[in-house]
Amino acid sequence: MTMNIKALLILLLSVLTFSSCTTDIDDEIRISSATEISDFVYRGLNFWSLYKGDVPALANDAFASDGERREFLEQFATPEDAFEALKSQRDRFSILRSDYIELENALAGIRTSTGMRFSIVEDPNSNNLFGVVRYVINNSPAATAGVERGMLFTAVDGVALTDNSDLNAIFGADAYTINLADYDGTNFTLNGNDIPLTQAQLNINPVHKVSVTEVQGKTIGYLHYTGFTNEFDTQLNEAFGTFKASGVTDLILDLRYNGGGSIETANDLCTMITGQFEGQEFITQEYNEDRNPDNEFTRRFNNNLGSGNDGPAINSLNLNEVQVITTGNTASASELILSGLRPYISINQIGTTTEGKFEGSFLLYDAPAPNFRRSDANLGHRYVMLPLVLKSINADGFTDYFNGIAPNTEISENAFNLGVLGETSDPLTQAAYDAILGRRSSIDLDFPRLNSAYESDENDLLYQRMIVD
Known part of the structure; x- marks a missing residue:
């Protein structure tokens, strides 16, 4: 009995002590104005x-x-x-957020999404809109539900999409159902196929599709890469390990839906494509006039993953030419591939002009300069900034491409004939094959160019951002 009383007193004292400490900590945290x-x-x-x-x-x-x-x-x-x-x-690209956890998750590749990447496009024959599925994230709710590239939908939850629709509200909902439609060249008709979708937290591997094809004595590698997320650099290097082991002689790098990300990953990817330029300049990072004297930095080709020499060896193909597929959704770190490699190898750019984003950013927390680091952050709020802090300049001095980088071979995507990514049913992939094999292109370019009203990636916190790491 005495022991039970003693134990109870010790427990009570512990609770009171913890409560006192917690109160002291709470008293020290004052919400910032x-x-x-x-x-x-x-x-x-x-x-x-x-x-x-x-x-x-x-x-x-x-x-x-x-x-x-x-x-x-x-x-x-x-x-x-x-x-x-x-x-x-x-x-056009600096952002401020009220909760740094959101941005930190995004930088780690964690997103809340159905997994369906799509565009909402203006119907040329009416005031209505329609959706076209560009691709589906692997192992996502949309993939499980059977959503496929090229599917068309004209309504959500039974309500037609029009130019008055609140698209952010519709596609920001936790769950919604897309109502699929067929197109006969003039009109859309609902076909009775409805697919319910739910939002989920996804850890997205940007290495979306890897394939190797033997054609006319060529071994052609294809990579659809959707974001420069450094947490998946190992998977990217493994893809190039597959290419290397397969004896790939030519590469199609598909960046048409890649809005950017890590500068270091872009540096590593350029080395994976090449490998013969160890130690040579990739880009120089230039800051504002106050910061530049102490911070200007030249990144160099490095045959190890990461910025040092102690990371895993990079699987390099030692290519002197690469086919790169781009669109207006190709931005920032994706454009660094074009900019960073052009002084060294031949790039055949296929598609449409890129976004035009050559500036980089890093997170700033409410902490003392110069580092503004999280460990010293003010506990009174969770605001964080991702401002533009540098511009990238390639080895030839090329920078300031505000209007984007134009392709050598201009081909727009046809919403009514997307085909399969990485296969010749996709006109842009077909154009890359034609270039590699020296064939005259027979791609039908006679189709309407449609205006996009909404891109699903626009709600991505890191859409078209270039991150310094």
Whole structure:
């Protein structure tokens, strides 16, 4: 009995002690005001923004004191308002988020998605819209439900898609059903096939499709790669291991839906394609005039995964030519493949002009300069910035491609004839095969060019971002 009382007293004392400690910690955490968060936004952009010189308020002598700066920031109702006001008009890609966990998950390849990647396109014969499935993420709800590339749908949950539809709300729902349709060249007709889809948290492997084909004495490798996510660099290297073991002589690199990601992964991918340029310049990273003297950095071809020499050996093909498929959805780190390799090998770019994104970013938390690192972050909020901090310049000095990089062979995707990725039923893949085999192209280019009203990737936090790592 005495022992039970003693044990009870010890337990009670422990609970009280824990409660006291918790209260002390809670007392130390004070929720930041909007102006205080706006001040973080200001400090981060003042220190790192690539286009700092375009914004007079970001000049180092813009305010005589911290109090004057605070008075300036108090005019903004929210940190988002301050952020938009302090961005350069040239800056299309910097972002501010209220919860850094979202961005950290996105950087790790974790997304909430049905797994269906699609475009909503204007119907040329009406005010209606229709959806076309571009591809389906492997092992996703959409893949399980039987969604396939090339499927068309004109309604969601039984409601027709029109130019008045709230597309963000429709496709942001936790679950919805697409109503499939057939197209006869003039009109769409619902065909009675409906596919219910649910959103799920996915850890997306961007190595979407790998194949090797023997044609006329050529061994042709095909890679559909959807994002430069460094957590999957091993899988990317394994794909090139397959190519190398198969004796691949020619490569089709399909980046048509790749919005970018890690600069280091882009560097490694270029080495996988080549391998004969160890130590030579890949790109130079140039910062704003305040930061550049201490931070300008030249990345070089390196035959090991990662930035050092102690990573796994890269599987290289030692190619002198590569076929690269692009569209307007090809951006940032994807464009680095084109830019970074052009001084060294021949690139036959097939498709349409890329986005035009040569700037890179890294996360800034509300912490002291220069690092703004998470471990020192203010606990009073979870805001984080991913601002443009550098521009990439290739070994020939090529940069500032605001209007994108144009293809050698221009072919648009035909929403009504997409074919299978990596197979010659896909006109863009067919064009790559024609180039490799020296054949005259017989691709039918007589089809309507349709305007896109919405891209599913637009809701991706890292859509068209280039990440410094």
